[in-house]
Amino acid sequence: MRSRPLSPHLGVFKWIHTMVSSILHRITGIAQTVGVLLLAYWLMALASGPDAYARAAALLGSVPGRILMAGFLLAFVYHLCSGIRHLTWDAGYGLEKSEARKSFVLVLVATGVIFAALAMLVFFTPGRGAS
């Protein structure tokens, strides 16, 4: 018998908002597991003393480090907003197709606004740099 695509299968389905939001939720969740590893690296450096911390802060505060941090922040904000959407579904609200589309747009808008506000605070406030 010919092997058939099994769910979850990304190659054969038409891309629609529910699928995109579901995949994004998963990817941002996995990203945050990597983010916790980075948090452990940062806090272990802090626990090891000023010299180790300065080395870690220089690495995280470099341009690639800052881009990475911004990426983790974006993943965090998306997963948070999308997670609240999931919790409303679990409570039994917003399960209609049209409502799910609206809540996805809401999640995207909220993610954009909250991420922009936090990024301004972290990256563009004078004296907030790592060095």
Place this chain on the structure above:
Amino acid sequence: MSLQSPLARALGKGSAGKGTGHWWTQRVTAVALVPLGLWFVFSLTSLPSYLYGDVAMWLRRPWNAVLLLALVLAMIWHSRLGIQVVLEDYVHGEGAKAAALVISTLLHMLLAVTLVFAIAKVALRAVV
């Protein structure tokens, strides 16, 4: 031959008994992570700088240490459950799947111990 009745076999699986444990724990940790995650991000963004002294001083405040411990433990628990679902979906073959789940669980435990140790070491250090 199993002496278990079909009912006993079904109990504890699916929607019965402990079968909902994973689902519930994922939701309960999610609910905890909403305020804890927001606290963490806003707390970090309000630090005067990310220099050693300012960050260490922040973590020496007892409530900051307690909330950060709660955050990392809830996060690692939530992550362990989430990664489990991803592995169950995408790792095919029973042996590889079991190995991946064991490795993931052990790494999450190591991560939890590491973070608790790091936070405790900084938070409990006497201020000089």
